[in-house]
Amino acid sequence: MAALVAGGAVDVPDFPKPGIVFKDLMPFFGDGPTFRKVVDGIVAHYGSGSFDVVAGVEARGFVVAAAIAYATGVGVVPVRKAGKLPRPAFSASYALEYGEATLEVTEDAFVPGQRVLVVDDVLATGGTAVATMDLVEQAGGVVAGFTVLMELGFLNGRERLHPRKVHALLTV
Numbered sequence: 001m002a003a004l005v006a007g008g009a010v011d012v013p014d015f016p017k018p019g020i021v022f023k024d025l026m027p028f029f030g031d032g033p034t035f036r037k038v039v040d041g042i043v044a045h046y047g048s049g050s051f052d053v054v055a056g057v058e059a060r061g062f063v064v065a066a067a068i069a070y071a072t073g074v075g076v077v078p079v080r081k082a083g084k085l086p087r088p089a090f091s092a093s094y095a096l097e098y099g100e101a102t103l104e105v106t107e108d109a110f111v112p113g114q115r116v117l118v119v120d121d122v123l124a125t126g127g128t129a130v131a132t133m134d135l136v137e138q139a140g141g142v143v144a145g146f147t148v149l150m151e152l153g154f155l156n157g158r159e160r161l162h163p164r165k166v167h168a169l170l171t172v
Contacts, residue, residue, distance in 0.1 A: 002170040
């Protein structure tokens with residue numbers, strides 16, 4: 001799995017600001033057979049029936065979350081950037097490695113006790129992941145797992161998530 005993700009990632013220097021090397025996974029998403037293998041691998045890792053819904057973090061997390069939801073026959077819930085949801089929502093602000101951001105999820109996104117697999121593309125400092133899992137729990141869900149395609153290990157995001165387990169297909 002790691003080689004599949006690594007083979008589809010492109011480093012983009014100085015994006016979104018000087019000094020940051022952005023990991024662009026769009027080429028990976030465009031390769032159907034590879035994308036299918038990775039989605040199937042994530043589903044196999046967790047096992048069918050271990051979650052009731054998938055939450056995808058804007059924006060690239062939406063792509064993976066929707067594919068996992070479809071493959072397992074469950075629903076998908078978008079975790080959006082602030083101001084994008086038309087109904088009452090919970091929000092959580094957090095620090096990024098290059099700024100600050102706020103995420104939101106609708107207040108009725110989850111049935112109380114619903115098991116939620118949280119999906120994003122990259123784990124960096126952990127701010128996005130912590131905010132997302134806090135939102136899931138605030139909205140009544142139970143985090144059943146957290147998975148990413150790529151973990152930037154040198155930024156120590158996994159440490160911020162302890163004791164929650166992180167499933168990363170590739171750690172760089």
